[in-house]
Amino acid sequence: MLRIQSGKETGSDSVRHSAGLWARALHRLQEAAVNVTAHSVDPADVARAAFRSVATGHLDHFTDLLHEDVVYDVVPVGLRRGRQAVRRYFEEIRLAMPDLVMTMEHAVGDDRYAAVEWRMTGTFDGAPYQGLAPTKRHIALQGVDFVEVDTGRIRRSRTVFDGAELGRQIGLLPSRGSAADRAATRAFNVKTQLTDRWREHHARQRSHAP
Incomplete structure (x- = not known):
């Protein structure tokens, strides 16, 4: 067996050391590959995958696309923090509107x-939504999701x-231009003038004052 003098590694020690270096280098390369793939x-x-998962009711897949x-x-x-809180919110929407149809226009x-x-x-004829009892009203909304992916x-x-439009459609607020809507507008203006x-x-x- 080859030995190197003056306290240096033996041949077998050198091989083991080299193997360790290669193993660590390979591990770093694998980690880098994972990071490159993720980034x-x-x-x-x-965003498309998340939207489709909610639209089709595949909330397990949707949750997997969220950071913890x-x-x-x-x-x-309002805000929802954490995977499970976000999932519960979308479960609430789907339970409130069993016939929900979601369409992606652009991404x-x-x-x-x-x-x-x-x-x-x-x-809105299923379960309550945000504490509101179902009113059996039809809803048609449009909106935008802005997401940060990491x-x-x-x-x-x-x-x-448009939260106000949602309120009007489910009957929480009076319809735009209705007698109740005009009365509410007049009352608001009177209050503003008095204030x-x-x-x-x-x-x-x-x-x-002195």
Whole structure:
């Protein structure tokens, strides 16, 4: 067996050392390959897959596309933090509208962000939604999801749609242009005028105070 003098490694030690270096190098290459694959995923494709999973009711697949600490900001409703909270929100929507139909209009993205324009229709005749009892009203909405994708999964998402329009369609708010809508507008304007007068009155009183 070859031995190297002056305290150096033996031949077998050198082989083991080289094998260890190769093993560590291979491990680093494998990790790099995983990272490259994750980073090379098109965010628009991730957004499309997430949308289709919700639209078809495959919420297990949808949840797999979310980071563990994902933040979903549904602007008219509020924040949902974490995979399970986001999943429960979409379960609530599907239970509230059993005949829900979701259609993706467009999806675009760059190397980190994506946007999905969508439409949805359904009948609010299932379970309650956000504490509201079902009214058996038909709903037709459009909106946009803006998502941030990190290592192939959604890190953050912001959903924007007309919450007031949803309220009108389910009967929570009066229909646009209806007698009730006009009455509410008049009442609001009267309140605003009275508030302005009250503020002006108190401002004058303060200005004349000794």
